[in-house]
Amino acid sequence: MKALPEENKRLNKRLQDFRKEAHIQQQEMADYCGLSKNYLSAMERGINKCNAHVLISYAKKLNVSLDVLTGLSSTGKEAIIPELKTVIENMSHENQKKLLEILNILDK
The missing domain is CATH 1.10.260.40 (lambda repressor-like DNA-binding domains)
Structure with a gap:
């Protein structure tokens, strides 16, 4: 072979x-x-x-x-872990906005 x-x-x-x-x-x-x-x-x-x-x-x-x-x-910083991506995709639009607000606070 x-x-x-x-x-x-x-x-x-x-x-x-x-x-x-x-x-x-x-x-x-x-x-x-x-x-x-x-x-x-x-x-x-x-x-x-x-x-x-x-x-x-x-x-x-x-x-x-x-x-x-x-x-x-690259799988560097721009990559999102699969579990997080799945959770976000299954969230309502309203909850996605709330999560974004929380993430913005955490990122400061």
Whole structure:
């Protein structure tokens, strides 16, 4: 079996790191992506290829942009943790405004 190029291995390692950081088990991610756990495990280790469908599935499940997931964009200060983003998106507009007021006070 031909080894994957180094940039593919780095991407696959990023997928593994993001998944682990989100406390998502391999089986859960494999099910979400429509893969077997064995394929996903080999993919994260750089043995199997990651196609566009899998990459998009990871981004959706992890609630991160493709740019951040692939390393094209920084995960620095501009990144919002997924849990916070989900809570804010599910808030009413009125509560979002209240939260913004609180955040402005905290940021002073």
